[in-house]
Amino acid sequence: MSRLVFSRKPARFAMARIAGAIMPGAGASVGPLALEPDEQLPLPTSEWVRLHTRMAGICGSDLSLIDGTASAYFDPLVSYPFTPGHEIVADVANPDGTPGRRVAVVPVLSCVTRGITPLCPACTVGRINLCERAAFGHLSPGLQTGFCADTGGGWAHQMVAHPSQLIDVPADFTDEAAVLIEPTACAAHAAARYTGKETVIIGAGTLGLLTLAAITATRDKVRHAPIVVTARYAEQKRLAKKLGADVVCASDEMPRYVRSATNSLVFGDQLTCGAAHVIDCVGSSDSLQQALRVVAPGGEVQVVGMPSNVSLELTSLWHRETAIRGCYAYTHADFHTAIDVIRQHDLGHLVSATYALKDYTDAIAHAAAAGRRGAVKVAFDLRGS
Amino acid sequence: MPRPGFVLEVDRSTPSIMFWRGENFSLEKLPAGRSRVIYPPEPLEAIKDIDGAIRHALLNPHDQDPLPTQLFPGMKLTIAFDDVSLPLPKMRRPDTRQRVIEAVLDLAAAAGVDDVHLIAALGLHRRMHEYELRHALGDRVYDSFHPRGMLYQHDAEDHDNLAIIGTTDHGEVLEINKRAAESDLIIYVNINSVSMDGGWKSITTGLASYRCLSHHHNPETLENTRSLMGHRHQSALHTSVWRMGKVLKDHGPKIFQIETTLNTDMFPAPFDFLSKREWEWTARDRATFLATTKSLNRTPIKLARKIFHNMEGPHQMTSVQAGDTDAVHKITLEKVYEQQLVDVVGQTDILTMGIPYVCPYNPDGVMNPILVMCMGLGYLFNMYRNKPLVREGGVIIMTHPCYRDFNPVHHPSYIDFFEQVLADTTSPAEMSRKWEKQYAEDEWYKHLYRTGNAYHGVHPFYAWYWGAHGLQHAGKVIIVGGDPATVRRLGFTPASTMDDAFEIASDVVGRDATITHLHAPALLVADVQ
Numbered sequence: 001m002s003r004l005v006f007s008r009k010p011a012r013f014a015m016a017r018i019a020g021a022i023m024p025g026a027g028a029s030v031g032p033l034a035l036e037p038d039e040q041l042p043l044p045t046s047e048w049v050r051l052h053t054r055m056a057g058i059c060g061s062d063l064s065l066i067d068g069t070a071s072a073y074f075d076p077l078v079s080y081p082f083t084p085g086h087e088i089v090a091d092v093a094n095p096d097g098t099p100g101r102r103v104a105v106v107p108v109l110s111c112v113t114r115g116i117t118p119l120c121p122a123c124t125v126g127r128i129n130l131c132e133r134a135a136f137g138h139l140s141p142g143l144q145t146g147f148c149a150d151t152g153g154g155w156a157h158q159m160v161a162h163p164s165q166l167i168d169v170p171a172d173f174t175d176e177a178a179v180l181i182e183p184t185a186c187a188a189h190a191a192a193r194y195t196g197k198e199t200v201i202i203g204a205g206t207l208g209l210l211t212l213a214a215i216t217a218t219r220d221k222v223r224h225a226p227i228v229v230t231a232r233y234a235e236q237k238r239l240a241k242k243l244g245a246d247v248v249c250a251s252d253e254m255p256r257y258v259r260s261a262t263n264s265l266v267f268g269d270q271l272t273c274g275a276a277h278v279i280d281c282v283g284s285s286d287s288l289q290q291a292l293r294v295v296a297p298g299g300e301v302q303v304v305g306m307p308s309n310v311s312l313e314l315t316s317l318w319h320r321e322t323a324i325r326g327c328y329a330y331t332h333a334d335f336h337t338a339i340d341v342i343r344q345h346d347l348g349h350l351v352s353a354t355y356a357l358k359d360y361t362d363a364i365a366h367a368a369a370a371g372r373r374g375a376v377k378v379a380f381d382l383r384g385s
Numbered sequence: 386m387p388r389p390g391f392v393l394e395v396d397r398s399t400p401s402i403m404f405w406r407g408e409n410f411s412l413e414k415l416p417a418g419r420s421r422v423i424y425p426p427e428p429l430e431a432i433k434d435i436d437g438a439i440r441h442a443l444l445n446p447h448d449q450d451p452l453p454t455q456l457f458p459g460m461k462l463t464i465a466f467d468d469v470s471l472p473l474p475k476m477r478r479p480d481t482r483q484r485v486i487e488a489v490l491d492l493a494a495a496a497g498v499d500d501v502h503l504i505a506a507l508g509l510h511r512r513m514h515e516y517e518l519r520h521a522l523g524d525r526v527y528d529s530f531h532p533r534g535m536l537y538q539h540d541a542e543d544h545d546n547l548a549i550i551g552t553t554d555h556g557e558v559l560e561i562n563k564r565a566a567e568s569d570l571i572i573y574v575n576i577n578s579v580s581m582d583g584g585w586k587s588i589t590t591g592l593a594s595y596r597c598l599s600h601h602h603n604p605e606t607l608e609n610t611r612s613l614m615g616h617r618h619q620s621a622l623h624t625s626v627w628r629m630g631k632v633l634k635d636h637g638p639k640i641f642q643i644e645t646t647l648n649t650d651m652f653p654a655p656f657d658f659l660s661k662r663e664w665e666w667t668a669r670d671r672a673t674f675l676a677t678t679k680s681l682n683r684t685p686i687k688l689a690r691k692i693f694h695n696m697e698g699p700h701q702m703t704s705v706q707a708g709d710t711d712a713v714h715k716i717t718l719e720k721v722y723e724q725q726l727v728d729v730v731g732q733t734d735i736l737t738m739g740i741p742y743v744c745p746y747n748p749d750g751v752m753n754p755i756l757v758m759c760m761g762l763g764y765l766f767n768m769y770r771n772k773p774l775v776r777e778g779g780v781i782i783m784t785h786p787c788y789r790d791f792n793p794v795h796h797p798s799y800i801d802f803f804e805q806v807l808a809d810t811t812s813p814a815e816m817s818r819k820w821e822k823q824y825a826e827d828e829w830y831k832h833l834y835r836t837g838n839a840y841h842g843v844h845p846f847y848a849w850y851w852g853a854h855g856l857q858h859a860g861k862v863i864i865v866g867g868d869p870a871t872v873r874r875l876g877f878t879p880a881s882t883m884d885d886a887f888e889i890a891s892d893v894v895g896r897d898a899t900i901t902h903l904h905a906p907a908l909l910v911a912d913v914q
Contacts, residue, residue, distance in 0.1 A: 256804070264829065
């Protein structure tokens, strides 16, 4: 039994940043992430339960952490040492230690999980992703499970969770399908803003594909204009087409498609009209700038992919009254939507490769090069070990 | 005395035959005993006193009064001229258009005509750059007329400056440039490189609107145009154009047509070996060929394009005739055929053709994949009279790199056409039904056509329709040496070598299939019996 632990070690953090800049994912072998013997965490309160992890995915935010590129913004929202992993399917441990119900974890550590009363205004209305108390209460700071020293994370054989974080996995779901519930919930949250007008999804990694899947599974009835998806690799293009994109193209080809579809004129690099809704699932300076170039006046750029430090020319935002709106995490309702989306599109096949925890450097290298290697989701498989 | 064209039966002693491959060439060994090569006639003698011949034509027109008697003070005179799409390659200066227009302007000045407009009759082609106008017209004409706004380019989308002349008995609306329509006299200055051009087509396409052009530039008409270069009565396109010509003659302004023909002396040294027959190549020609191909293999494609497009052809005028459009064009056709016609007996199972770096729609630009199709199936396949060179259901093999490369300034709608339309369908009829309107009415394409140097948004459709008859006729089309994905997008079959292509073709036409190679350069029209 073992776990991966991310510690506060500035020197190693710096090495990870250098290594990650040279080869994405290389921060795993030189940085502050280490494989350690598992140890049983104390339950924060008697309400909490123990989980035995079955599978845990590797997310883009995990990779940015490992390669040292995550924003300093998160520093106060993380407590060290912690075990990463927030895309989790696990068994609840019965009091006698035997495996109980199979659950997916809602990793957000909101007021309820932190024992905070009264609930903050956001939690009161169920918008736990906007909880105002993520660094407070009886738990150490932690945006989510997987970033908090007290809860553990999915990259370990065992962890703890509050009952409010548990969503039962349908019996007909494989573990591969279940490990996608959390990222699909993110996508479902993004898809809720889809209006059916011209929409561009930038990026066809896991998040881009799942967002597309969530739109076509839940909002297809309102679709009355093309959905354009940019994808870099052949497998991503194939999957985007399969999941219902009207147009799948390379990033540099996208403005032409949008221009044509919206009968737009062009000044400089800027479309005069453009897509009503641009969903940026990359979150880089380039992708956001491109989103601003193709979004319609008064339209919205929705930032689903986690951005870090970006540099943007915002004149067009001012001139065209466009909006950039963040899109973070999910509510409990999004998890139930995610289950429907996964079932409808049979998304379990998007888990391309699984690794044992001990092979974590290979797993992370694979995840960091997923698109190039024809993969979508890479996960740790902790079953039977 | 130039030698006529002829058909060479390939035997074991026949040397390898030169094929164009875009901005390069290759030598291909054709199978002995079942292959033949059609060589064009050698270039005819050029007129020695070209300016004298032009003046003679203007003073002695066919079925019309001499030009000076038609010119009078206070009249509105419009001189329209062919655009940059021909000749190919561009002529050495002075261009035929310059010579003819200067002669016309001298007569107009002598007659006291001062309301003279010069219009580039470009139809839906791209606007010419200043350097192209200067090359075609000369600096004197350009500097005299352009600064005063009296030299400009036809705009098929300027609806305030279009006028309807009338409608044919088939319901085709003839809508042309308003200035031309309201003139006392239009003088049209042609360069008739091929038999397709000239006659009533000059004004009814070059000065027409999209609405007018769409009557004959459509899949149905072009599938029934057999061929573009052959007898007029076998061409639905020319039949339609001639109907419009009748409307123009009956209800439009007076027209003084000037048509000129060129010989086929197309390439200057050191590329003059291209026009020679391979077994007549000297040691120097062979060395030049080898050095050229090896150098071009190492030359960046942009530089290679620049080298080729900067080339100026030594071709010169072989005839000039003026006057009534029908009378003039009849003589022109005889002159074109005198230069280009080759008697050929019987059709072939496989037709091979090398596709060069240029076609009428990419002067000084990129021969994009759509234009490769257009050049192969639209132009070279149509270089026949009576019957196609290849039998129905036969195979057409072209050689070209068929790179996925476009000039975004000249061909913006071509890029979208390739990505969007060809990804959906390669059927001319289906794309016409599903996509043409969107492209024709796209405001951005209109803007680029009207203010930049872009072909009209609908032009890639027309380029594709140009090959409609060839597409319908051929059982299979193979491109040797082309980018496989691009070739497949065109709906064709890629092959690495000519031998591979023959092997692929054998699935369609069998192992003992006859092969005919259309030798280029120069231009020829096969009169197939």
